[in-house]
Amino acid sequence: MLALKSLRTHAKVDVADLKASLVALSDGPWKPAFTESQRALARCAGAGDDLVPKLGPTFALRPSFGSPGESFGDLIFRDGSAYYVFTSLSEDPFLEVGVVQPGADATDLDEFADAVKQAILSSLDGRKTRHMRLDWSAVRTTSTQLDNLVASERETSGIELQRARLDSDELKAAVVLEPRTTRTILIEISQAGFAREQDILARRGKAKEEAREALNELKSAGLVGVEYLVECKKAGTPISRLQSPDDLSDPAVARLKCPGCGRTFPEESLSEAFSMSELGKRMTRKSHWMTVAVTSRLVEIGVPIEGILWNISEGGDEVDLVVDVVGDLWLFELKDREFGAGDAHPFNYRQVRYKAAKAVVITTEKVSPDARRVFQELSREGRGQRSNPIYVEGLENTEPVLTQEIEAAYRRQAARKLIRVGSTTGIDFRPLLKAHFEIPELEQETVDYGDYFMSPAVFRSWGGLGGFAEEDL
Ligand SMILES: [Zn+2]
Numbered sequence: 232m233l234a235l236k237s238l239r240t241h242a243k244v245d246v247a248d249l250k251a252s253l254v255a256l257s258d259g260p261w262k263p264a265f266t267e268s269q270r271a272l273a274r275c276a277g278a279g280d281d282l283v284p285k286l287g288p289t290f291a292l293r294p295s296f297g298s299p300g301e302s303f304g305d306l307i308f309r310d311g312s313a314y315y316v317f318t319s320l321s322e323d324p325f326l327e328v329g330v331v332q333p334g335a336d337a338t339d340l341d342e343f344a345d346a347v348k349q350a351i352l353s354s355l356d357g358r359k360t361r362h363m364r365l366d367w368s369a370v371r372t373t374s375t376q377l378d379n380l381v382a383s384e385r386e387t388s389g390i391e392l393q394r395a396r397l398d399s400d401e402l403k404a405a406v407v408l409e410p411r412t413t414r415t416i417l418i419e420i421s422q423a424g425f426a427r428e429q430d431i432l433a434r435r436g437k438a439k440e441e442a443r444e445a446l447n448e449l450k451s452a453g454l455v456g457v458e459y460l461v462e463c464k465k466a467g468t469p470i471s472r473l474q475s476p477d478d479l480s481d482p483a484v485a486r487l488k489c490p491g492c493g494r495t496f497p498e499e500s501l502s503e504a505f506s507m508s509e510l511g512k513r514m515t516r517k518s519h520w521m522t523v524a525v526t527s528r529l530v531e532i533g534v535p536i537e538g539i540l541w542n543i544s545e546g547g548d549e550v551d552l553v554v555d556v557v558g559d560l561w562l563f564e565l566k567d568r569e570f571g572a573g574d575a576h577p578f579n580y581r582q583v584r585y586k587a588a589k590a591v592v593i594t595t596e597k598v599s600p601d602a603r604r605v606f607q608e609l610s611r612e613g614r615g616q617r618s619n620p621i622y623v624e625g626l627e628n629t630e631p632v633l634t635q636e637i638e639a640a641y642r643r644q645a646a647r648k649l650i651r652v653g654s655t656t657g658i659d660f661r662p663l664l665k666a667h668f669e670i671p672e673l674e675q676e677t678v679d680y681g682d683y684f685m686s687p688a689v690f691r692s693w694g695g696l697g698g699f700a701e702e703d704l
Contacts, residue, residue, distance in 0.1 A: 232533050232638050233668065235557075235645040237329035237370035238344050242363045244318045244326050246303040248355055250284035253305055253316070256350035261314070261343060263305035264663065265656040287657065304652035306660060307343075308667050314343050315652045327370065331645040331668070341367075377540055377555055380585075390549055395526045395539035400453060404514045405523040407452040409626060411595070412438075413445040414567075417515065420455055421507040425472075427460060428503045446505070454511040460504045465492040476501060518567045521626070522551055525565060525593060528629045529554060532637050550581050556637060557644040559588035566594040570622075572601035578620070579609050589636070590620035593629060598622045646670045 244252070253266040266283060273282040304317030312332035319325050328344045348365045377394075384390040408414050419434075420426045428446060435442040449455045459473040470489050478484050479497045487496045507515075514520040522541055530536050538555035552563035562585055564570070564578050570592050582590045592598055606619045623632050646664065653660025664670060 233331060233333055233642045233645050233670070234533065235329060235331050235641070235648055236340055237327055237648075238340060238367035239325050239327045239370045240365055240367050241324065242326045242365055243320060243324035244351065244363070245320065246301075246318065247284040248351070248359070249303055249316070249318045249326075252347070252350040252354045254280045254283050255354040256346060259346060259350075261307050261309070261346050263307050263316070264660075265305045265653075265658060303655045305656065306649060306653055306663075308663070309339075311667075312339070313649055313664065313667060314340075315649060316347050317652045317655070326365075328367070329370075329648065331649060371537070376558070376560075377538065377553070380553065380560075381540065389544070390542060391544045392540040392553060393543045395522075395536055395541050395552075397523065397527055397530070397536065400510060401514065401519075401523050402527055404452045404454055404510055405520045405527070407448045407454060408514060408520040409524060410445070412441055413449055413454075414515075414520075416442060416445050417449055417454055417507065417511060420449075420505050421511070421515065425458070425504055425506045428505070431505075449505070449511075452510075453508055454514065455505040456508045458504050458506065460502050461496050462500050462502060463489050463491045464494065464498075464500050465489075470499065471496065472504070473501075517551075518565060521565045521567055521593070521595070524626055525552065525563065525629060529633070529637075532630065532634050533641070534637060550578075550585070553585065556589070556640045559640065560585055561589045561591060562587040563591045563593060566592070566596075568594070569596045570594045570598045570602050572599060572605050575602045575605035575609075579606065582620075589618070591623065591633070592620045593623040593626065595626055597624050642670050 250266065250269075253263045254270065257263055257266050257270065269283045269286045270280055272286060273279060276282075301320040302318060304315055307314040307316075312330050314330045315328065317327045317329075319327070326347075328340065328347055330340045330343065344367045348367075351363070351365065352360055381392045384392050408417065416431060419431065423430075428443075431446065432439050432442055446455075450457060459476055459478075460469050461471040461473065461479075462469050468491065470491070471487075473479070473484075479501070485495060485497050488494065489496070489499055514523070526536070526539055526541075529539060534554060534556060540553040542549055542551055542553070550562055551565045554561045554563060562578075562582055564574070566574065578590065578592070581587075603619070603622075610619060621632060621636055623629050649664055650661060653664075
């Protein structure tokens with residue numbers, strides 16, 4: 232997956248200072264693309280590198296942070312990745328480095344951040360750098376948005392959202408509960424309160440082997456507790472429940488006699504019986520197992536777990552998961568049954584209320600044709616979201632369907648970031664990015680970013696450098 236990773240430090244580095252530092256950096260293995268081109272330009276005029284900080288476009292798109300001259304960045308293409316360094320001198324100045332690379336592990340980013348730091352220290356005056364904070368920390372965009380949501384939901388609607396947390400017991404239990412057979416048996420045990428293995432198997436007909444297997448899995452995942460039943464050999468009635476067969480060797484128990492036939496307990500028959508454990512109750516309440524199963528898949532796809540919220544409210548049929556996918560909210564509704572027309576309206580309402588960018592319906596069965604029709608009508612009437620929800624029918628299809636959608640979101644974010652950094656040089660970096668990466672979204676970003684930043688006509692029509700806000704990008 233093409234992913235963006237960023238580090239930021241709250242240091243104020245002027246544009247000219249960053250340019251000088253990038254000249255120093257380009258003497259090493261990291262070659263800033265724009266800076267290298269400026270060095271070549273200076274050489275053409277028989278001048279040296281000291282000219283580079285003075286070179287720049289005659290005009291540039293008003294950058295996303297502050298006014299022109301208040302931000303600058305450069306890109307380094309290396310080993311199939313694109314690194315960037317970016318300075319912003321807005322009210323809250325910062326210096327940022329980042330990398331867009333295939334695969335989730337941005338292992339070289341620390342090395343790059345350190346090289347940038349050394350370049351700054353070596354090329355700037357010590358009086359300037361003495362108080363400069365060059366301690367990098369990871370840029371996280373998800374936390375604040377989700378924290379605000381947790382607080383506002385608690386206040387306005389009483390919905391209790393909580394950061395997702397995967398623990399190994401719940402993960403194992405969720406895997407065991409995924410096949411329908413284990414879920415059915417667990418529910419049967421829960422309804423009976425206490426059930427003997429032979430009774431569970433008796434109801435299974437030919438599927439006994441499958442049921443026995445399922446029981447073993449329920450047992451080993453700790454979803455059911457096992458107890459032992461002493462039964463009268465004569466009448467077949469239960470006479471006592473034991474925690475362990477070993478209890479029968481306790482002389483106090485071994486002495487006890489059946490009131491019906493007079494045999495001692497060890498002489499009577501002993502069978503296993505099951506009851507739902509605390510874990511079992513937790514996993515089946517509001518189909519929590521599904522929440523865990525979907526969360527673990529999202530994490531596997533590459534969504535950070537800090538970006539996932541669970542709805543832990545008691546009762547109610549509210550949203551199940553709220554996920555921050557690179558700054559956009561995605562809403563998930565999980566159903567261990569068919570998703571019907573009656574589910575569509577409330578879900579659409581929630582989507583609007585949360586201003587969700589995408590809605591995802593995951594059902595263990597089907598999304599009914601009526602429900603699909605409701606969503607289509609709502610979006611046609613402009614009362615719903617612009618696009619229909621993403622439908623996942625069958626939990627096993629979660630990964631293939633969502634991987635595609637999530638990867639596209641990540642690519643879009645990465646493309647946007649690199650274009651934005653590149654735009655501060657006055658050069659349109661899109662053709663370079665296209666040549667370097669396969670990013671279909673680059674075509675799409677044309678609409679958002681426009682061809683305007685090197686077009687004098689459009690530039691004039693804006694009235695020069697005025698009037699662009701961050702949201703214009
Ligand atoms: Zn008896």
